[in-house]
Amino acid sequence: MQPDAAPRPTLADVAARAGVSQSTASLAFSGSGPVSDATKERVLAAASELGYAGPDPRARSLRRGRSGIVGVVLEERVRAAFLDPVKIQMLDGISEGIAPLGAGLLLLTDTGVAGESAVSIESAPVDAVVLIGCSPRLAVSIEALRRRGIPAVAIEGDTGEDLPEISIDNLQATRRGAEYLRQLGHTDVAIVTLPVDAARTRGPLTDELLRSSTAATASQRLAGAREIFPEATGRSAGASSIEEGLEAARALLADPANRPTAIIAQSDLLAAGVIQAAEELGMHVPGDLSVLGFDGIRVDGLQHDLTTLAQPSVAKGRAAGEAVVQMLSGEPPESRCFTSTLHVGDTTAPPRTPAG
Amino acid sequence: MQPDAAPRPTLADVAARAGVSQSTASLAFSGSGPVSDATKERVLAAASELGYAGPDPRARSLRRGRSGIVGVVLEERVRAAFLDPVKIQMLDGISEGIAPLGAGLLLLTDTGVAGESAVSIESAPVDAVVLIGCSPRLAVSIEALRRRGIPAVAIEGDTGEDLPEISIDNLQATRRGAEYLRQLGHTDVAIVTLPVDAARTRGPLTDELLRSSTAATASQRLAGAREIFPEATGRSAGASSIEEGLEAARALLADPANRPTAIIAQSDLLAAGVIQAAEELGMHVPGDLSVLGFDGIRVDGLQHDLTTLAQPSVAKGRAAGEAVVQMLSGEPPESRCFTSTLHVGDTTAPPRTPAG
DNA sequence: CTGAAAGCGCTTACAG
DNA sequence: CTGAAAGCGCTTACAG
Numbered sequence: 001m002q003p004d005a006a007p008r009p010t011l012a013d014v015a016a017r018a019g020v021s022q023s024t025a026s027l028a029f030s031g032s033g034p035v036s037d038a039t040k041e042r043v044l045a046a047a048s049e050l051g052y053a054g055p056d057p058r059a060r061s062l063r064r065g066r067s068g069i070v071g072v073v074l075e076e077r078v079r080a081a082f083l084d085p086v087k088i089q090m091l092d093g094i095s096e097g098i099a100p101l102g103a104g105l106l107l108l109t110d111t112g113v114a115g116e117s118a119v120s121i122e123s124a125p126v127d128a129v130v131l132i133g134c135s136p137r138l139a140v141s142i143e144a145l146r147r148r149g150i151p152a153v154a155i156e157g158d159t160g161e162d163l164p165e166i167s168i169d170n171l172q173a174t175r176r177g178a179e180y181l182r183q184l185g186h187t188d189v190a191i192v193t194l195p196v197d198a199a200r201t202r203g204p205l206t207d208e209l210l211r212s213s214t215a216a217t218a219s220q221r222l223a224g225a226r227e228i229f230p231e232a233t234g235r236s237a238g239a240s241s242i243e244e245g246l247e248a249a250r251a252l253l254a255d256p257a258n259r260p261t262a263i264i265a266q267s268d269l270l271a272a273g274v275i276q277a278a279e280e281l282g283m284h285v286p287g288d289l290s291v292l293g294f295d296g297i298r299v300d301g302l303q304h305d306l307t308t309l310a311q312p313s314v315a316k317g318r319a320a321g322e323a324v325v326q327m328l329s330g331e332p333p334e335s336r337c338f339t340s341t342l343h344v345g346d347t348t349a350p351p352r353t354p355a356g
Numbered sequence: 357m358q359p360d361a362a363p364r365p366t367l368a369d370v371a372a373r374a375g376v377s378q379s380t381a382s383l384a385f386s387g388s389g390p391v392s393d394a395t396k397e398r399v400l401a402a403a404s405e406l407g408y409a410g411p412d413p414r415a416r417s418l419r420r421g422r423s424g425i426v427g428v429v430l431e432e433r434v435r436a437a438f439l440d441p442v443k444i445q446m447l448d449g450i451s452e453g454i455a456p457l458g459a460g461l462l463l464l465t466d467t468g469v470a471g472e473s474a475v476s477i478e479s480a481p482v483d484a485v486v487l488i489g490c491s492p493r494l495a496v497s498i499e500a501l502r503r504r505g506i507p508a509v510a511i512e513g514d515t516g517e518d519l520p521e522i523s524i525d526n527l528q529a530t531r532r533g534a535e536y537l538r539q540l541g542h543t544d545v546a547i548v549t550l551p552v553d554a555a556r557t558r559g560p561l562t563d564e565l566l567r568s569s570t571a572a573t574a575s576q577r578l579a580g581a582r583e584i585f586p587e588a589t590g591r592s593a594g595a596s597s598i599e600e601g602l603e604a605a606r607a608l609l610a611d612p613a614n615r616p617t618a619i620i621a622q623s624d625l626l627a628a629g630v631i632q633a634a635e636e637l638g639m640h641v642p643g644d645l646s647v648l649g650f651d652g653i654r655v656d657g658l659q660h661d662l663t664t665l666a667q668p669s670v671a672k673g674r675a676a677g678e679a680v681v682q683m684l685s686g687e688p689p690e691s692r693c694f695t696s697t698l699h700v701g702d703t704t705a706p707p708r709t710p711a712g
Numbered sequence: 713c714t715g716a717a718a719g720c721g722c723t724t725a726c727a728g
Numbered sequence: 729c730t731g732a733a734a735g736c737g738c739t740t741a742c743a744g
Contacts, residue, residue, distance in 0.1 A: 008504075008505055010720095010721055011721065011722065012721080012722090020731085021730065021731040022721095022722085022731085022732090023723075023730075023732080024729085024730055024731070026724085027723090027729095027730090034729055034730090035730085036729060036730090039729080051503060053478065053503040053504040053505075054479060054504075055479075055722060056418075056720090057423075057480060057481035058414070058418040058720080059418050059720070059723085060722055061736095062412075062415050062720085062721080062722075063722050063736050064723070067413075067481065068475040068481075069462065069475060069481070078444070078451055078461075079444055079445065079447070082438050083444070088439070089435065091434055091435070091438070092434050095463075102473040102476075103474060103475055104462050104463065104464060104473070105463045106425065106460050106461070106462050107460065107461045107463065108460060118424035118459060119425060119459055119460035120458075122409065123410060123411075123413050125414050144409070147409040148364075148410075149364055149409075241657075246657065269656070273657060276657055276659075280659075300625070301598030301599060301602065301629060301657070303632075366736095367737065367738065368737080377714065377715040378715085378737095378738085379739080379740080380713085383739090386739080390714090391713070392714090395714080411738060412736090412738070414736085414737075414738090415720090415737030415738035415739085416738055416739075417720095417738095418721065418722085418737080419738050419739045420720085420738085421720070
């Protein structure tokens with residue numbers, strides 16, 4: 001276990017011990033070339049005698065020009081990113097998508113302190129990269145990757161570049177959900193958005209706040225809702241979490257005389273918080289308040305079947321992984337835009353008629 | 357972006373263009389050697405003219421004998437592992453701990469299909485590895501790493517080897533929590549455990565099930581509880597989740613005539629589920645039922661201040677990262693066992709006296 | 713402060 | 729089926 005113990009045997013040592021050339025020994029390990037069974041056996045035996053654990057991946061990757069590693073660039077620190085179940089599902093999809101490569105996933109962050117890290121976006125030994133989520137730094141990262149000649153694909157990136165991009169129909173999906181609420185008879189609808197600006201401001205959805213918006217996803221979903229309910233306002237949350245949904249909804253429902261009959265939440269976690277706030281106030285969902293989510297995740301512990309716009313998060317990740325595989329085999333990668341589907345659960349119903 | 361576009365310039369090209377030797381060019385990039393500012397500038401200018409993005413990390417790592425990558429071995433697929441907030445915190449701690457290395461984190465799984473992956477535990481270009489959680493395959497992984505001469509540290513691993521290990525006082529902590537319940541006056545206590553066997557059997561905590569236990573953590577925490585309540589029984593959950601806690605508690609509380617006055621849950625997520633089940637049944641926590649958790653995470657959306665055994669998950673990760681740094685600098689790494697602290701929240705109280 | 717040389721450990725055409 | 733040779737792109741003693 002000491003890093004500076006006895007020198008590790010190399011392939012040359014193994015070859016010498018087996019009495020074959022180094023090329024033959026190499027072939028015996030890679031399994032691809034034509035080697036007689038007897039020779040192969042001899043090489044493997046020599047290896048095990050010497051305690052040789054297989055070709056050094058560093059040398060192999062230099063020679064082959066491939067490291068077998070795909071980078072995943074998160075816009076925030078590991079902990080923050082993985083609090084979002086949608087991101088975890090995407091990560092899982094990515095690992096499915098790149099499975100044919102047998103590649104590993106290297107976590108990278110976008111935090112800008114490039115020189116600090118031996119391994120950063122500008123220097124990581126990766127064959128390709130998947131960028132998750134947009135960030136102010138995205139353009140810088142993309143430029144660095146372009147210079148290095150490393151293929152990249154963005155999920156919900158709004159890259160403005162020629163990168164392939166994997167996205168969903170944020171606007172249309174939300175419009176569809178809003179349309180469903182209108183058909184149920186709702187007219188007084190409030191919205192709880194994902195963070196809209198870089199500061200993740202928590203508060204009323206003012207025009208000023210919206211002008212400083214840097215989050216494409218939140219803006220698109222809001223626009224979709226407003227195509228049906230042009231006057232709809234609400235609150236922006238500081239994160240996608242139950243807690244934030246709870247706080248936002250407490251504010252929206254504070255005045256019993258002036259409550260919306262439905263709330264559109266831009267994520268399922270926010271929706272779960274909204275439901276919790278409503279029930280806290282003695283309201284029934286969906287009797288007194290309809291709640292619409294977005295994502296289609298299973299919220300652990302939520303006892304409702306949430307009405308939501310189910311987005312194919314795993315498929316998005318998988319598509320990103322597949323795009324990586326395509327690019328690495330020289331094929332032109334495809335951008336893809338997935339469709340979310342309205343799942344009607346038990347959290348939406350017609351509004352109670354006033355005094356009826 | 358095409359992988360087979362024009363050949364990337366190399367350091368030799370840059371040196372030629374700048375009219376210096378390759379060694380000087382290398383020094384100009386690494387920043388460590390003595391190079392005159394003028395020369396350095398000339399090299400950097402040549403690099404930018406050629407579109408050279410810096411030294412190739414593959415070549416650098418072969419030459420240096422270090423890849424700058426630390427592997428994290430999860431016992432299950434990415435999605436499953438990251439559903440557990442404790443693991444995410446540990447991951448975050450690891451990245452803090454290895455920060456001095458500037459290294460990246462490579463996700464590896466323990467799933468055994470070694471030959472399938474170009475990059476697996478037996479072949480990943482990692483300088484060191486952190487093993488998270490125990491698994492039946494742990495021994496195999498450790499042996500592979502030992503052969504490769506790659507330093508490793510295990511978190512809650514029970515490795516039985518000479519690996520440094522980062523753990524917590526599972527037994528003593530639980531005993532302390534149980535002792536607190538006893539002091540409050542509880543005598544009828546049930547337990548909801550983490551999965552105890554490889555199959556993650558969900559059901560009553562029978563002796564037979566416990567005999568097939570492979571999970572050290574669950575066993576240790578159970579043992580701690582039984583030091584105070586030797587007769588205590590309960591149910592094993594199929595995972596650490598609110599949903600599983602809910603199901604287990606529904607079973608434990610099914611018979612109104614025969615309910616425990618307190619439940620010890622082996623994780624906070626399980627505890628949150630227990631609370632939910634109790635409230636569903638119209639019971640009050642802590643009035644009708646005391647609930648003790650384990651972990652000290654903030655459960656998103658939980659409106660109680662959970663009484664729990666707060667373990668320092670981030671610190672555990674950080675300690676593992678620090679052990680990696682130590683091993684890589686040739687120092688003997690330290691095993692560490694952290695102490696969990698009893699956080700008394702609002703989910704525990706004396707039992708209601710019968711008919712009082 | 714700069715340069716010439718060796719070599720990290722492998723894989724891959726190319727001959728035989 | 730096997731071997732001799734080149735070279736992937738760098739960094740690092742070693743001279744000067």
